[in-house]
Amino acid sequence: MTFTNDATRPYAEVIGDPIAHSKSPLIHGFWLEVLGIDADYRATHVTPEALPGYFAQRRADPHWRGCNITIPHKLAALDHVEDRGGVRGTIGAINLALRVDALDDEGDAIIGTNTDAGGFYAPIAGLDLSGAPVTVIGAGGAARAILFALSKIGVGPVTILNRNVLKAAALLATFGLKGQALPLNAGIGPCALLVNASALGMAGQPPLDVDLSALPEDAVVYDVVYAPLETALLKAARARDLETVDGLDMLIGQAALAFEMLFGAEPPRDRDEDLRALLTK
Structure with a gap:
């Protein structure tokens, strides 16, 4: 499976199987718009069989900042990232993969972490x-x-x-x-x-x-x-x-932690009421 690499500006995404139900693009898109950040966030369908190829292709894409990870990849994705925080030995699952240079470090490594907790x-x-x-x-x-x-x-x-x-x-x-x-x-x-x-x-x-x-x-x-x-x-x-x-409380909470790591800015949590209204339309 080939994953489109047509980005011309920084972007992040959420991956899963299924993925159409995900509200993460709405959440991150809302925050990006409010803050005026020139970046994108999207959903990408990745099957378990395609997971290795997905990470291989994204590693080569300089515009890719990272991805949130949902069912069923939270455990399997650990095999495709560096575990610098020892997540495998503690939580044992990740919900965020992040380019190292997204943290102003050097290199093109991908690290895994968990914002669900x-x-x-x-x-x-x-x-x-x-x-x-x-x-x-x-x-x-x-x-x-x-x-x-x-x-x-x-x-x-x-x-x-x-x-x-x-x-x-x-x-x-x-x-x-x-x-x-x-x-x-x-x-x-x-x-x-x-x-x-x-x-x-x-x-x-x-x-x-x-x-x-x-x-x-x-x-x-x-x-x-x-x-x-x-x-x-x-x-x-x-x-x-x-x-x-409800599930939006945890979803928004974990997304806020991920957003700051992906885009280097704190999300506007004072707009949570507007965000919930958008998500429940």
Whole structure:
């Protein structure tokens, strides 16, 4: 597969399979326009088989600043970048590949990093989750970043629901978290925070059908899915008057960290209300 190299000015992009649902071009495009930066941001469909060729071609493109990385490449992309920050040994997945010279360094190396952990944590930074029980659905790349963040704030026992229970149990050990790994159909028990870190409920993916009756009245339900924004999980949580965090909060948070690294400027976060309105049209 050949990836078009027709850029005449700096650009970045988001890659994934599928990719049409991505809102990253709208987010970064909005910030570029507000700040008056002469650069582009686009979405590029990259299949797993084409991933090596993609990085080989982009490495040779001087206009390419880097790319955000989404499903299913967050783990596999590590094999095509330099891991100067030790991400492989911590989070174990990346969501951003960055040209070294985008950081005013020398050379044409591509480094990998992860902004998902910071983006996930920002909307719940005001919550006291120390020692609190947490349930996480999923054990993929997004879940790894989320579990990494949870391990840093000292949450209580963590229950991971996943099709592959052994994979989920291994993640608990990786991040030094006490808890249990259960199959997806085990049901949701009482917890202070419920996070859907899977693609379940996303447009084109199987639905996420869970019973929230065991959650206490002060529980927070957080869904990283943003297409659709009003997922069945969040709808069920709001029907119970539970506090919710939608996928745009994490998406915008991680994008803000990436934008500064890609384009060397802080995004205008004072325009978040306008940005959310654009993203929910």
